[in-house]
Amino acid sequence: MARLYTEEHEWIELDGDVATVGITDFAQGQLGDIVFVEVPDTGAELTKGGDAAVVESVKAASDVYSPVSGTVTEGNGALEEDPALVNSDPEGEGWFFKLKVADKGELDGLMDQAAYKAFCDSL
Amino acid sequence: MSDGDILDEPEIEEHAPDALPLDAWHRAHGGRMVPFAGYWMPVQYEGIMAEHLWTRESAGLFDVSHMGQLFVSGEGVEAALEAVLPIDLSTLKPFAPRYSMLLDETGGVLDDLMVTRWSSGFYLVVNGATKWDDIAHLREHLPDEVTLTHLEDNALLALQGPKAFEALERLASGEYPLSALSFMQGGRFMVAGVECWISRSGYTGEDGFEIALPADEVAKVADAICGQPEVKPIGLGARDSLRLEAGLPLYGHDLSPEHSPIEADLLFAINKRRRSEGGFLGAERVLREIAGGAAHKRIGLTLEGRQAAREGAVVFAGDRAIGALTSGGFSPSLGHPIAMAYVAADHAAPGTALEIEVRGKRLPASVVKMPFVPHRYYRKGAQ
Numbered sequence: 287m288a289r290l291y292t293e294e295h296e297w298i299e300l301d302g303d304v305a306t307v308g309i310t311d312f313a314q315g316q317l318g319d320i321v322f323v324e325v326p327d328t329g330a331e332l333t334k335g336g337d338a339a340v341v342e343s344v345k346a347a348s349d350v351y352s353p354v355s356g357t358v359t360e361g362n363g364a365l366e367e368d369p370a371l372v373n374s375d376p377e378g379e380g381w382f383f384k385l386k387v388a389d390k391g392e393l394d395g396l397m398d399q400a401a402y403k404a405f406c407d408s409l
Numbered sequence: 410m411s412d413g414d415i416l417d418e419p420e421i422e423e424h425a426p427d428a429l430p431l432d433a434w435h436r437a438h439g440g441r442m443v444p445f446a447g448y449w450m451p452v453q454y455e456g457i458m459a460e461h462l463w464t465r466e467s468a469g470l471f472d473v474s475h476m477g478q479l480f481v482s483g484e485g486v487e488a489a490l491e492a493v494l495p496i497d498l499s500t501l502k503p504f505a506p507r508y509s510m511l512l513d514e515t516g517g518v519l520d521d522l523m524v525t526r527w528s529s530g531f532y533l534v535v536n537g538a539t540k541w542d543d544i545a546h547l548r549e550h551l552p553d554e555v556t557l558t559h560l561e562d563n564a565l566l567a568l569q570g571p572k573a574f575e576a577l578e579r580l581a582s583g584e585y586p587l588s589a590l591s592f593m594q595g596g597r598f599m600v601a602g603v604e605c606w607i608s609r610s611g612y613t614g615e616d617g618f619e620i621a622l623p624a625d626e627v628a629k630v631a632d633a634i635c636g637q638p639e640v641k642p643i644g645l646g647a648r649d650s651l652r653l654e655a656g657l658p659l660y661g662h663d664l665s666p667e668h669s670p671i672e673a674d675l676l677f678a679i680n681k682r683r684r685s686e687g688g689f690l691g692a693e694r695v696l697r698e699i700a701g702g703a704a705h706k707r708i709g710l711t712l713e714g715r716q717a718a719r720e721g722a723v724v725f726a727g728d729r730a731i732g733a734l735t736s737g738g739f740s741p742s743l744g745h746p747i748a749m750a751y752v753a754a755d756h757a758a759p760g761t762a763l764e765i766e767v768r769g770k771r772l773p774a775s776v777v778k779m780p781f782v783p784h785r786y787y788r789k790g791a792q
Binding site: 309 | 410411453456457458459461646649650714715716717719738739741768
C-alpha cells in the first residue's frame with residue numbers, strides 16, 4: 287500500500303495489518319541534527335493523534351504522534367545508538383516504530399505523497 | 410510531530426521583526442531566518458552541530474548586530490556610571506573591555522554588558538532583547554550632564570575559534586599588529602578598507618574577536634572575513650550551544666531580575682573596591698550576600714545518556730524540589746547533555762548527585778564546575 291502522510295509530518299506505510307511509522311524528510315530538515323530518539327515499547331497501545339515517540343535536536347524536543355490507533359509490535363532500536371539515522375534516512379532506516387493497526391478506516395483522510403508535498407509547499 | 414521550535418521559547422513579538430544590516434547577506438548564505446530579539450536572525454546555515462564543531466576547531470563568524478552599542482560621555486561620567494554599575498572605573502585601562510551588569514534597586518540583574526574606556530567616554534555593549542529597557546534605565550539614572558548615545562548605525566560581528574587570529578590577521582592593519590591584543594584588550598584597526606573597533610573577546614570560550622563597524626560597510630567586511638579558508642558563518646543555534654559549554658550565562662535565561670549577581674556566581678563582576686564601598690544600585694543585597702552567602706546558586710549539571718533536560722525542568726534532591734534549569738541542551742563537543750540551574754545553595758557543591766524531571770521521568774545529573782569545555786582565551790605570557 288502506498289505511503290501516507292499527516293499534517294504533523296509523520297509518514298505511515300501499511301503492510302497487511304502492520305504499519306511502519308516515521309517522520310518525513312521535511313520534518314528532519316526542520317529539526318536539524320537529531321541527537322536523541324525515544325521510541326515506544328513493544329506492546330504499547332497507541333491512539334490516533336496521541337503521543338508515540340520523542341525526537342530531540344540540539345535545540346528542541348518534539349513529540350511524534352501516532353497517525354492511527356494500534357499496538358506497537360516493534361520500536362526501531364537502531365535509533366538509540368544512532369539517532370542521526372533520522373537525518374540521513376528519515377523515510378527508510380530512520381523509521382520509528384511498527385504497530386498493528388486497530389482500524390484501517392483511520393487511514394482515510396491522510397494525505398498521499400502529492401498532497402503532502404503540496405501541503406509542505408504551502409507552509 | 411509537535412512544533413519543536415528551534416529556539417528554546419518562541420518569542421512573543423509585539424511588532425514585525427526588523428531586518429539587520431546583513432539580512433540579505435544571511436539569506437544569500439543559506440541562513441534559516443527566525444525572529445529573535447525583534448530582528449530576523451539566522452538560527453543556522455548548514456546545521457547547528459556542524460557549525461558548533463567548526464567553531465571549536467577552526468573559526469566562525471557571528472552577526473551580533475542586534476546587540477545595543479551605546480556611548481556614554483560628559484562631565485562626571487565616571488561617577489555617574491559607578492552609581493549604576495558595580496564596576497571600579499579607576500582600574501579600567503583604556504581600550505580594555507570589562508564585564509559588568511546593570512542591577513535594579515533590589516539587586517536583581519537587569520542586563521549584563523561590556524564596558525570599554527575610549528578617549529572621550531565609555532563604550533557599552535548590551536544585549537539586543539534588553540537594549541531599549543537598558544537605555545530607558547540609564548537615561549533615568551544618569552545625570553543631565555552625561556550624554557547617552559545609541560550607536561544605531563553600527564553593526565557588530567564576532568569571529569570566534571582557534572583559527573580566528575590567523576584569519577583576521579591577514580585582513581587587519583593598524584597602529585600596532587593584531588597580535589598585540591591579549592584577551593580582553595581592544596583597539597582600532599582597518600579591515601578590508603573599513604575602520605573597525607576590535608576587541609579580543611567573545612561568547613564561545615574560544616580565542617576570538619568582536620568587531621564593531623559602520624552598518625553600511627558590514628557586508629564588505631563579512632565577505633572579506635568569510636573569504637578566509639578558516640571561516641564559515643555561524644547561526645544563533647550554535648552560538649547558544651557554544652556559550653552553554655563555556656559556562657557563560659545568557660541574559661533572560663540564566664540571568665534575570667529574580668536573581669542577584671552573587672546567586673549567579675558572578676562575584677568577579679562586583680569589582681573589589683565596590684565590594685567594600687558599595688554605592689551602586691542594588692548594593693545592599695549584593696553586599697549582604699557577599700558577607701552572609703546567597704540562598705541559591707547558579708550551577709552546572711551534566712547528564713548521562715543522550716536525552717537533554719531543557720529550561721524550566723525541575724531539579725530534585727531526593728523528593729525535594731530544590732531548583733530549576735535556566736538553560737539546557739545537548740553538548741555537541743562532549744556528546745552528552747549539559748545544563749545550568751539555580752538550586753538551593755546547600756546542594757551546589759561539585760559532585761552532588763541530583764535528579765532532573767523530564768517528561769515525567771527523573772534523569773540523574775551531577776553538579777560540575779563550569780566551564781563544561783575549557784576556555785582557550787589568548788593571554789600573552791600565559792601560553
